[in-house]
Every structure is written in C-alpha cells, then in structure tokens.
Amino acid sequence: MNGWTSRLDYMVEKLKGKGFRITPQRIAIVEVLANSCDHPGVDQIYREVIKRFPTTSLATVYKTISLLKEIGEVTEMGFGDGSNRYDGRNPHPHPHIMCVKCKSIIDPDLSSLNEMSKELSAETGYKIVSHRLDFFGVCPDCQKKIE
C-alpha cells in the first residue's frame, strides 16, 4: 500500500511464497479482488475475470477465493441470504456500511473498535480473534430517489 509494491503484487508474491502456482486465472482473480473498491460478490468477480480469460470456470473462482481466504488475504462477508461479498483490499476486520436498497458497500472510518475487543475480552473471558461490524442503511443517493 506504500507505493513501491502494489496490493496485487503483494498477494501474488504471497501465493508464490506459499508454494502455490501462479496461473493467469489466479492473477486475473487476484487482480479483481485487489482493485475492486465495491466489495464484489463471486458473480461479479467471475464476470470481470472472463472478460480477459473467457474459459475461466466458476469453480476456479471459488477455489481461488477459498485459497486467498485461507492465507488471510481476503475477507468473506456473509449476509445469510446466500450473498457473499469479498474484501481483498483490506483483509483485516473493519466496519462496513451496506445500503439496503442498492447493496453498495463502503468502508467508514470508525475507531474505538480495538478498545471494544479488549473490554469484551476482559469482561467475558473469551479470547477474541476476530469480529465483524456491519451497518445497514440507506445511502445518500438512494435517499434522493423517490420510493
């Protein structure tokens, strides 16, 4: 993120370093994940990837995402209703806001989360390893549109 190496490169190098092979399909998938700011779903990633590698299969997309999840470079955001979205830019837990109308997702700034974890840990005795904080609302654009 500091300029002399891109997130794309970082993820590719990490895969390489773990002994995984670098294939054009994987590069394409990682590239979409590294460059998408809109927290894409599998379908969206798939559609982007086949623009450049039309033979790529959905299974490969799933397998690659799964691989990236395992090495901790992609976060899956499950929304119960069978719609997973992915964050490949910042895989560490952080808050999201999803618009309930247009389904867009953004990353708001919000501190005081780590403190919360610690407070919680002390209070409950749990060893906190992760968290998720999602807000649901109506984005400014959708508020303007007449129902």
Place this chain on the structure above:
Amino acid sequence: MNGWTSRLDYMVEKLKGKGFRITPQRIAIVEVLANSCDHPGVDQIYREVIKRFPTTSLATVYKTISLLKEIGEVTEMGFGDGSNRYDGRNPHPHPHIMCVKCKSIIDPDLSSLNEMSKELSAETGYKIVSHRLDFFGVCPDCQKKIE
C-alpha cells in the same frame, strides 16, 4: 419481559393481532425461539419442535421463522457459511460473541453502539436502520480443552 406477560405470549399475541392464525406448530416454534438462550439454528429448532409435534415439517419451521422475521420479532444472524442462527428473545440489534470452536453464542454487555450509529450517520450521510456486531473468539471452556 416484566413478568405479567411472557415473551412467548407477547409473540403469539402479536401474530394474532396481525391476523395470522395460531396453530400448535406455530406455538411450538415460537416457544422454542422465545425460550432458547443459545441462539438456535433451524435444525435445532426443528428437532425441538418435533419432540412435541412429530408431524411438523421443516418447511413450516422455515415459514414461521420467516413470518416472525417479517413482523420484527426474530433476528437472523447469517454466517455466510450457510449456517443461520436466530435470536427470538431480543430481536433488536445487539452484539454477539461466538466461540469458533463450540459455536456457542452469548450476548455480552456493550454500550456505546447507538452513539456509533449516530456518529456514522453524521459522517457518511447514510440513514442507518440496523447493524450487526459479532465477535469471534474462543470461549473460556474451550480454552481449557487441550487442542
């Protein structure tokens, strides 16, 4: 919750008030949801219900849960991996902690969430309608068990 009427009664009355029919299956399902502190999944609710109404179908469980979600008396907690858990005791958004080993879920005390929503609203222009805050960790019991 204040003694002179139970959560079960409240939910049944609300269903009745909205014009829905009160069937023994619905009572049984609502009862499980109203009395379970462990945030049960559909399978668990189903298994409890057929103890008393062996003919109850899974479809009815799903339909009733869906109904209760619509009238705002049950919260669905989706965990992406196709494992929904439900909270029928306190349907308003509140934090959870799930143990990543035994999958138990408890409700910790944690204030300062509403402030967060307001701060967020002011910052992003979103009209926040809901949120979810889930922590993942290892519960005290599971920490004792040797891996």
Place this chain on the structure above:
DNA sequence: CTGCATGCAAATAGTTTGCATGACG
C-alpha cells in the same frame, strides 16, 4: 364454511467436489 396453514416433494441457488486433461515450475 372459507381461507389460510400445513406437509410433502420438487425446485432453486450458491457452493463444493471428483476426475480427466492441461500447464506451471
């Protein structure tokens, strides 16, 4: 009685898996 609720089975959607073929290292 009348219509909504039930229960069964089939349909659906998202995701995973097995296996033969192909290509990275």
Place this chain on the structure above:
DNA sequence: CGTCATGCAAACTATTTGCATGCAG
C-alpha cells in the same frame, strides 16, 4: 516431466415453492 490447477458436470446443502389436504377462526 511430475505435480498441481483447471474446467466440466454432478453432488451437496440450506432454503423456497407449488399444490392438495386439513384445521383455525
């Protein structure tokens, strides 16, 4: 060259839906 990745199709799982029958109001 050997092994791992790919792509296809079939398998899976959780959930939804259609429809005939049953029961609540």
